[in-house]
Amino acid sequence: MQYLFGDWAKVDKRVLQTKHILLCADFDGTITPIKPRPQQAILGKKTRLLLARLSKNKAFTVAIVTGRSLADIKKKVPVQGLIFAGNHGLEILYKNKKFVYPQAKKIIPLISKLGRALRTKIRSFSGAVLEEKELSLSLHYRLVNLKKLRILRKIFLQLINPYLAQGEIRFTLGKKVWEVRPPIDWDKGRAVLYLVKKLRQKGDSIIYLGDDTTDEDAFRAVNKIGGLSIVVGKRPNSCAKYYLKNTHDAQKFLTQLQLIKS
Numbered sequence: 001m002q003y004l005f006g007d008w009a010k011v012d013k014r015v016l017q018t019k020h021i022l023l024c025a026d027f028d029g030t031i032t033p034i035k036p037r038p039q040q041a042i043l044g045k046k047t048r049l050l051l052a053r054l055s056k057n058k059a060f061t062v063a064i065v066t067g068r069s070l071a072d073i074k075k076k077v078p079v080q081g082l083i084f085a086g087n088h089g090l091e092i093l094y095k096n097k098k099f100v101y102p103q104a105k106k107i108i109p110l111i112s113k114l115g116r117a118l119r120t121k122i123r124s125f126s127g128a129v130l131e132e133k134e135l136s137l138s139l140h141y142r143l144v145n146l147k148k149l150r151i152l153r154k155i156f157l158q159l160i161n162p163y164l165a166q167g168e169i170r171f172t173l174g175k176k177v178w179e180v181r182p183p184i185d186w187d188k189g190r191a192v193l194y195l196v197k198k199l200r201q202k203g204d205s206i207i208y209l210g211d212d213t214t215d216e217d218a219f220r221a222v223n224k225i226g227g228l229s230i231v232v233g234k235r236p237n238s239c240a241k242y243y244l245k246n247t248h249d250a251q252k253f254l255t256q257l258q259l260i261k262s
């Protein structure tokens with residue numbers, strides 16, 4: 001994996017020669033720094049203005065691809081003309097039309113049931129943050145102290161294990177977060193390929209920026225179709241072709257993209 005700005009001449013040339021770019025970016029840890037609690041993450045003004053400029057630029061179509069719910073990410077990124085893929089791509093908003101992966105809806109009652117149970121169980125764990133996202137749920141444990149974490153993990157697994165054994169849910173890990181998702185073969189990678197198919201035009205390419213485990217699905221998908229995969233921050237075994245050091249670096253990259261195509 002190479003540092004993106006270490007190979008800049010090549011990247012610059014490639015972007016210059018590409019007519020249209022589908023620019024996909026994750027939110028937390030990619031275009032905005034990770035905060036102790038997910039609700040504290042706020043898109044910086046500079047990045048917001050930059051996304052707005054990129055979104056108006058005909059050379060780009062910009063998509064935010066996140067594990068957050070669609071409703072949440074729309075509020076977090078108040079920029080016109082963007083595509084939003086929430087819940088790891090299970091719900092996609094494109095040109096005011098909402099796509100929800102058909103089989104995903106079946107999980108709504110179970111997610112709500114697990115959410116209710118967890119809400120009660122985590123009350124005594126200060127710092128545990130439950131994110132209920134209708135089609136999935138996330139339990140953030142960044143702020144839980146190490147001694148209590150083992151117990152929290154046990155409680156969480158005890159609750160979800162029966163459903164896991166029955167194949168009714170899928171369990172995934174992220175940065176200090178456990179997630180329950182529908183047991184279907186759909187992820188950020190599939191979502192990105194779905195967008196590529198929708199947008200297909202001559203002379204286009206795709207760039208994907210992400211920072212976490214679930215972004216690896218997208219990196220692999222993007223690599224397969226000859227796009228540019230970029231991991232933000234340290235991920236030693238990442239499938240991404242390039243890396244950027246941090247969210248500040250990512251912002252610098254987006255600024256450069258806008259400049260090349262202005």
Ligand SMILES: [Mg+2]
Pocket residue numbers: 026027028029030210211212
């Ligand atoms: Mg992220």
